[in-house]
């Protein structure tokens with residue numbers, strides 16, 4: 001049975017509907033990411049779950065109870081935002097203890113729970129520090145501890161890593177994943193970063209223009225995108241219209257052919273039918289842009305070092321892993 005259910009949610013903006021009849025279920029203990037481009041409605045959906053944004057129709061249920069009209073304080077939800085929003089004049093321990101104090105938890109238990117949670121986020125030695133003395137990543141861990149210490153039924157994270165640098169981001173990402181799984185708290189994580197969603201989620205909810213385009217595990221969405229948008233947004237697929245797929249590859253089918261960049265091999269060849277246009281270094285992967293007749297393709301290869309790079313203008317032959325072709329609407 002689902003733990004959280006959004007049923008027929010509607011949200012009207014002054015000039016247009018954002019959601020109309022949006023449906024989503026979350027299982028207890030799962031970590032779900034809302035993924036989509038800027039403006040698709042991720043934050044509004046999260047805020048509706050939290051009770052911070054009123055909705056114009058539909059129902060929200062948690063553990064079988066309707067909470068649609070409950071104020072945020074009555075929903076037992078923990079939230080972490082992109083900007084840390086810690087109380088600057090309170091110590092780290094004071095910040096984490098705040099919610100427990102509000103709940104009337106007595107001092108000895110409060111102290112014990114705060115220290116336990118700070119240990120879990122590896123900040124026990126900073127209990128007496130002030131937020132201003134901490135790095136961005138540390139402040140975000142305090143915000144996480146503050147949200148979790150009250151044992152929320154649902155944890156909502158709105159782009160919590162966006163303001164951090166790449167290395168800290170990676171570390172904190174796996175820390176969040178491990179922690180929420182260990183505590184078994186149902187979690188919704190908003191991001192526009194597909195890599196973050198692929199690495200974090202038990203399930204991804206892919207959104208576009210206020211609608212859910214596809215839900216599934218990282219593997220499912222990556223390997224079986226339902227449409228062009230999903231194919232571009234998640235897998236960086238090359239898209240060939242049916243006519244081009246037939247003409248160039250002899251592929252018969254009514255839909256658009258989606259080909260992942262890593263499912264094409266390049267071979268330098270004097271008579272090669274395609275030509276390298278340029279490349280981008282993505283760390284251990286080199287992404288080539290290749291012109292093949294009227295089509296421009298992205299091709300990913302392993303980075304074998306600078307001496308192995310193909311210069312712009314190099315003629316190449318292309319080999320395709322045809323069993324990885326995917327037709328999309």
Ligand SMILES: Nc1ncnc2c1ncn2[C@@H]1O[C@H](COP(=O)(O)OP(=O)(O)OP(=O)(O)O)[C@@H](O)[C@H]1O
Pocket residue numbers: 013014018036037038039040041042043044045192
């Ligand atoms: N109170 C409001 N009044 C008018 N328009 C709003 C309001 N709240 C949100 N919107 C609009 O709704 C759309 C969705 O916004 P939302 O912040 O939910 O998107 P998002 O996917 O979280 O984007 P981002 O990643 O940029 O935050 C945007 O076009 C935004 O301008």
